[in-house]
Amino acid sequence: MIIIMTTPLTDHHQRIWTLFRVFFGISAVALGGGLAMLPIMKREFVDKRHWLSNDDMIDTVAVMQSLPGIISINMAALIGYRVAGLAGASAAAIAVALPPFITIIVIAAAVQGLLQSPTMGRIFHGVRSAICALILLSAIKLAKQILVSRFAVILAVIGFVVMVFLPINAIWIIVLSALAGYIYQTISRFRQQATPGSAS
Amino acid sequence: MSISLQLYLLFAKISLFTFGGGYAMIPLFQNELVTVNGFLTDAEFANMVALAQMTPGPVGLNAATYVGFNQAGIIGAAAGTLGLMTPSFILAVLAAIFVKVFKDNPTMQAVLSGVRPAVLGLIAAAVIFFADTSVFSAPLRNMWTAGASFGICWPGLLIFAITIAMELSGKIHMLWTLLVAGALGALLLA
Numbered sequence: 342m343i344i345i346m347t348t349p350l351t352d353h354h355q356r357i358w359t360l361f362r363v364f365f366g367i368s369a370v371a372l373g374g375g376l377a378m379l380p381i382m383k384r385e386f387v388d389k390r391h392w393l394s395n396d397d398m399i400d401t402v403a404v405m406q407s408l409p410g411i412i413s414i415n416m417a418a419l420i421g422y423r424v425a426g427l428a429g430a431s432a433a434a435i436a437v438a439l440p441p442f443i444t445i446i447v448i449a450a451a452v453q454g455l456l457q458s459p460t461m462g463r464i465f466h467g468v469r470s471a472i473c474a475l476i477l478l479s480a481i482k483l484a485k486q487i488l489v490s491r492f493a494v495i496l497a498v499i500g501f502v503v504m505v506f507l508p509i510n511a512i513w514i515i516v517l518s519a520l521a522g523y524i525y526q527t528i529s530r531f532r533q534q535a536t537p538g539s540a541s
Numbered sequence: 542m543s544i545s546l547q548l549y550l551l552f553a554k555i556s557l558f559t560f561g562g563g564y565a566m567i568p569l570f571q572n573e574l575v576t577v578n579g580f581l582t583d584a585e586f587a588n589m590v591a592l593a594q595m596t597p598g599p600v601g602l603n604a605a606t607y608v609g610f611n612q613a614g615i616i617g618a619a620a621g622t623l624g625l626m627t628p629s630f631i632l633a634v635l636a637a638i639f640v641k642v643f644k645d646n647p648t649m650q651a652v653l654s655g656v657r658p659a660v661l662g663l664i665a666a667a668v669i670f671f672a673d674t675s676v677f678s679a680p681l682r683n684m685w686t687a688g689a690s691f692g693i694c695w696p697g698l699l700i701f702a703i704t705i706a707m708e709l710s711g712k713i714h715m716l717w718t719l720l721v722a723g724a725l726g727a728l729l730l731a
Binding site for chain 2: 369404413418444450464469471479480483487494496501503504510512527
């Protein structure tokens with residue numbers, strides 16, 4: 342009985358350990374994380390170890406994009422679950438969270454006073470200007486993919502204006518835009534059914 | 542309610558309403574951490590995001606660790622991080638189990654057709670938020686406030702322009718761009 346159980350168990354343990362190692366490594370090295378992790382996942386779990394198929398990866402990406410939360414945690418849990426069940430999902434998620442956790446605590450403990458110095462203030466002012474530019478560039482890139490209909494443009498403009506000029510919590514913008522999307526798509530579907538044959 | 546539990550619930554809430562990750566989280570974090578709870582000032586928050594960009598790992602996890610640590614030490618950092626992870630983890634495992642329900646689900650797709658453009662609006666708002674503490678010498682909303690002043694911080698604008706040029710060249714790693722920006726800041730800003 343014990344022998345029968347140990348064979349799959351060792352493989353299971355090995356999978357969990359590999360998940361931990363790979364996700365820890367990616368999280369420790371990658372700046373930003375998220376979708377940048379994908380090529381490494383594919384190499385490690387599809388090409389090298391054949392624990393996942395290409396279709397698994399495609400499914401993972403499709404599902405991931407409709408989930409809220411931290412993209413890298415979503416990805417770790419999805420892939421970890423596919424490879425080694427709940428234990429795999431936990432191992433991968435913890436592995437993703439550990440490197441930033443350790444780094445930030447060390448930095449926060451060590452340089453807290455340093456941030457108050459005038460020179461540090463100027464350096465950070467420079468970095469903030471750069472990040473402002475980086476966010477603008479990523480917004481432009483996203484706009485090309487997302488702003489494909491008048492409905493999308495209107496929602497994006499409303500989201501921007503409300504966020505910048507009104508004291509309204511961003512959570513409400515998300516909730517109301519979700520509702521708007523649902524209502525808009527339901528009405529469009531209704532219209533298409535009402536006028537069959539019309540080009541949409 | 543203990544501060545750790547408060548941090549846990551706060552970050553779980555933020556996580557649940559974040560779509561698209563990364564920069565899209567900035568307005569949500571700013572709302573909750575600066576406006577609602579007063580854990581940080583606008584400038585401290587912007588510095589924290591800057592720090593998160595320069596260190597490994599996802600920006601959201603870095604932010605939760607940093608704020609949690611400042612509020613309640615290591616326990617606070619762990620509470621914040623776990624809070625941020627919990628909704629992500631539960632939903633992702635459910636999605637892995639019921640992949641057919643989540644994949645190409647028409648209701649989810651309809652909801653996302655509204656959320657995606659709104660999130661783009663939020664990211665654009667994050668640009669203004671950062672400009673307020675870097676490229677502008679005072680917040681943009683001051684323009685419409687009687688008696689308040691608004692202006693451009695020229696060295697900040699120069700660093701902004703140099704960053705765009707470096708990024709569009711497509712050859713420079715982001716870390717170098719940020720280091721150059723920091724060095725220019727130390728030299729040019731008063």
